[in-house]
Amino acid sequence: MLNAKIPAGPLNEKWSTYKSTCRLVNPANKRKLEIIVVGTGLAGASAAASLGELGYKVKAFCFQDSPRRAHSIAAQGGINAAKNYQNDGDSVYRLFYDTIKGGDYRAREANVHRLAEVSGAIIDQCVAQGVPFAREYGGLLSNRSFGGTQVQRTFYAAGQTGQQLLLGAYSAIERQIALGNVEMFNRHEMLDVVVIEGKARGIIVRDLVSGELERHFGHAVLLCSGGYGNVFYLSTNAMGSNVTAAWKAHKKGAYFGNPCFTQIHPTCIPVSGDHQSKLTLMSESLRNDGRIWVPKKQADDRKPTDIPEDERDYFLERRYPAFGNLVPRDVASRAAKERCDAGFGVGTSKQAVYLDYADAIQRYGKIEANKQGLSNPSDDVIIKLGNEVIKEKYGNLFDMYEKITGENPYETPMRIYPAVHYTMGGLWVDYELMTTVPGLYALGEANFSDHGANRLGASALMQGLADGYFVIPYTIGNYLADEIHTKPIPTDHPAFVAAEKEVADRINRLMSIQGSKTVESFHKRLGKIMWDKCGMARNEEGLKQAIEEIRQLKAEFWSDVKIPGGINEMNPELDKANRVADFIELGELMCLDALSRNESCGGHFREESQTPEGEALRNDADYMYVANWEMKGEHEWQLHKEILDYEVVKPSQRSYK
């Protein structure tokens, strides 16, 4: 039986009760305890810094050349917190409720409530570090509403919120490095967890510059290694984002929770050709002012500006009059796909819809003209004024669009299409963020998280920092209090030797194949299977085919992949091969999970489970659980359900009509 270790008592008292009753480690003992942190994005850097400050001996690892480059840096829109600075009725309960509802009732109440409770302290901490959030003229912090929420609770720093938050956490970890409390290993990739007598006791890493394998001991191991959206090959994730750390943990006994829950973001720049290496997100905030449409005629090749108003289909406004262009991400994405599949897509690939700012430019232009007291302004003046307003609000995004596509979005509508963006699934963790392997924790996007089947905008940054700054410093003490007598285990212990040998053997095997196809080509093929059959819409037949195809792909990979270069040197192709091999195995599990969940919820849409109008149909009677998978052998998993108990919120069907 899975025990989530949720503290007893009323929901809003659980976390304070936990904090005042959990065991503590005294300062003298902290110095004797070593903690390994894999990953230094928001979750990892905040955890490593906070634990270092407490006096633990921390070793942190990342595969980039500096913690400042983690994928968290790319987050654009903002971070939520229940501060209620705008006096618009926000509260811890509301943020909790919105997150549970937004997650389509597939998240754990106690965790989500804690997340909402600590959200305010995150903003305080970041401001104290010097994070330059946007401010109003009075000098106080500015907020915006994000992703259609009814309150303004999102804090932001232009379109670079992730960058500023990460640089804050980075400065905190660098300070601990300077003080000697944290030892940092850049350009190192974790390739296995070492488990001794049932507890996580260390890791095996590869120094990516020299190619050498290293063993590191820790009394506890924290995985903060991010999400696995790159299993789809094309996604908005950074090129290096991967599942390897989480997957190795899974193979060593950690259960994987809800692997198929993937978030597809509606507003990304579409694929331009076979050469495409990644996709770029256009922030959700663009939907606040832009209108989404396709031509009413199929395969209409006219220029968008030549298509008259009454020949345009504003399909989100048509289908969802109450929310219009601001429906949640999953709903907007599926609606765009539906139009394109039906032959109404635009652009060369026909896999795109328009995001049009012409109306907004007019609207803002008129308001500006009014403000400036211009009577009867000409159309040109209105457009000029409107463009200025849009530039101030979205300038950096419009520039980015123009750099990539060569088109000017002030003059012609942008083309957008949904893309894989975030993975709600991940390693299962209990209330203390511990996986099913004692002493092994997962934080940030790497865990199955607080977002259920769909994450709300601006909540991933909040969760990563909540886990690292405010949750793990307490919960890890509760475990380490029993470890103060455990002496550091020498890394010539047989378990370390065996784990390193396993890693070395696998690398040797990969390098000895010397087949005919590049790693990249396998990754692309995997991505295509996943996108076509385990993407925005899934059905039984497709998923079964996908599982077969992935198994064949795996066999082919291990007999025909071609990796240049050597083992004991910098070899990016080998690094990639290690990751793609794990993605292939994960892909199979994702399809299996999607197959076993015959309902539609959040980002997971099973075609068999929809209303006559084509809306998602959840099935609480049969599927109100977290699906946790235990690996039993090759192609073999066992399902363990964590039944979700809603004590406070009453689940309802989401409707945006």
Place this chain on the structure above:
Amino acid sequence: MQHYTMNLTLKVWRQKNSKSKGHFESYQVKNISSEMSFLEMIDVLNEELIAEGKDPIAFDHDCREGICGMCSMYINGRPHGPWEQNTTCQLHMRAYKDGDTIVIEPWRANAFPVIKDLMVDRSAFDRIIQAGGYISVNTGNAVDANAIPIEKQKADDAFMAAACIGCGACVAACKNSSAMLFTSAKVSQLSLLPQGDPERKTRVLNMVAQMDKEGFGACTNTGACEAVCPKGISLSNIARMNAEYFSASLVAQ
């Protein structure tokens, strides 16, 4: 936008590791689409090299959207290539035409040793930050975020300085390999904010000392750094840092 394809000659710096001597190698790439990004063009070449049994070109990159600061190519004599306020990963092939020759080198600076091919070691930047690029506040110590109002203009200026992505193009562009623009951006951000005040003096002294220790050169106010900075970090930050340094040294004496 009219799309087209092109054939190009690339002259790329190849260097096996930090110890070996490097050299240029020429490659022909064919049918490159104007819609590709510069790095996707390199991807295409690398796939061909692997197919031919050759070693692909190593280069740093991650986000491919101009924010992580990882990509770092010196293209035809200019860090990050020809476009204004742009990173290598955001450069697109429509900047070139059929028949062009493109020379690609790593950042060149003593403080940034080459690891392999176009990849360099920029850990000196991390050590400059370690010397003082932070506010000493432990988790849990903070007061309410709105307890300290900050003038909007100052907050905006601090943000502009904080936008630095730590790519090192400024160093690569400078004939003295000076890291003044990078260092001054962080010093500026923290000295503009009231939170940064208590450590203001030690911060600038320690960060500048570390910068010198790492082997970065002196600043002779040429402005090459500002011209290539992908984030538009302004030279005025250097002026601010010099002023901070001056007043801090007076006190220190």
